[in-house]
Amino acid sequence: MDVRGKKGMILGGFGLVGMAVCRRLAIEGVAELVVTSLKEQEALKACDSLKKEFPGITFTPAWGDLFVRTTFKDDARAEVLSDPEKRRTFIRDMLDPLIPEVIERITLHAQIVEHQPYFVVDCVNTATGIAYQDLYEQSEKVLDSLDRHRNEPVDDDLVKIVEDLISSLNAPQLVRHIQILHNALIDGNCRGYLKIGTTGTGGMGLNIPYTHSEDRPSRVLLTKNAMGGAQTLMLFLMARTPLQNDDGTIREIFVKEIKPAATIAWKAVRAGEIRKRGVAFPRFNMPVESALPLGSSISTRETEGPWSRDGDDTLRSVYIDTGENGIFSEGEFTAITEVGQMEFVTPEEIAQQVAWELMGGNSGHDVIGALDAAVLEPTYRAGVLRQVALDKLRQVKKKWEEDGADLDESVAFELLGPPRLTKLLHEANLIRHAYKTMRAASMAGPDQIAEACQSVLGRHEKLRSAILSVGVPILMPDGQTYLRGPNILIPHHAVQTDFEVSDATLDNWTKSGWVDLRPSNMKRWLGWFDKILRQKDERPADDTSSRYDFDETYFDPDDEINPGKMAGWIFINIDKGKRVKR
Known part of the structure; x- marks a missing residue:
């Protein structure tokens, strides 16, 4: 990829790595960089600083929480979760079925689509942000509250604690983020995405001494590691997802990840007030002679005692600023970067790897490429x-x-899934029973095929039973009546079992997992048959090369219809589900 004269977007561009990436790409000659950050002042500050260094390049600020809908993007996450209506909306955005309305209202999608960058470099520490919501702490709160509310009516406090727990579920958040990201790259006409990931432990193992609790390592730290690994594997899937155009051509796009396995440092060396999550440490003191006796118990939080507050004084010292990784004292930085500990890598080195990978080079550090090379195909x-x-x-x-x-005929057992596969296999099999070959079926009209398939069902009780027994209903040609067993797979909801029937819902259900005998669906099958035959006829008669996956006899119109072949062809050519790497 040639980045010269192109527009890029740097997610988390105000951060330590983000700023280094911006500078590196500016040197490489990009025309514009959209620099995003959580807060407006951060994005503006980053762009102002970069404009002074590179006056010939356009730097466009964008800001807000990328993981929430645009109406919440400027709200602190704590503010969103403290409001009952906003909290429930946040949960629904995470858990609802993925439909265009859900995708388009999330800030990440909105910003990428608005700016249409040629490439995106993601420097946001996604795994950390999700893992540090601390599912374990929220779970303890829920269990405690349930114990206290046992045999009592549910009150608002319990509802909030339970919803806070749901809001902290990390896997659903990460899955939804990847879904939104994938759609944003498509809708934003991007050509490349590169993630700066994390190992979660700075490259160390389970013996890492830096932790968040008495556990070593802490559950929160391991969750961060798990999220970083899960994100890598989902990016691995994205890299294997072709953006297939309607004409069958593949739109070129790459997905890469560079995963630093060390502390990243540093941004600046400063002296001043020491803050944790933006809050200064008030200075307390306690005379030696006021030492307290240890009793049988101890409280971690006390409002009064023999200690005293030293006025408005706070902790102040010299420190090294590592950006989003926080600030370290001289002692902390010395320990963590000691040979045999996390050690460290500079943001400029990471930015250089980013530039090499974006421009088509091989840095040797793309973990997606490494997975491609390592998996057994x-x-x-x-x-x-x-x-x-x-x-x-x-x-x-x-x-x-x-x-x-x-x-029973070995057509579909609904064990592989999805129900759509079962539906397609059985529909192809019914047409096979009725007409045997594609050529014979192609000579009939949609109404005739619908009636013939209904006749097949009427004659073959065992075939009919095999479809209904696995939870797949059969919509009859009139579109008003249907056959079913006691359980139906589609529609599906974890709690709801009754659903309103409308033209729109029925069309969605039949597409997803109902055998559909309506003439409109038979017309669709005729279109597929016609496309298969045209693909065969358009192939050069004298081409005996290795150009095609299948030879001209694979879909012979006079051979008996093979339901499995038909379903595979539909998944590849209609549902755009073709495998591109092997």
């Missing part, structure tokens, strides 16, 4: 044995039937 042996397995299935079926067994 499909093998030649398995490809050869695939047909052996299919042949054995048919041989076993023939033997059992010769011995008098009355087997």
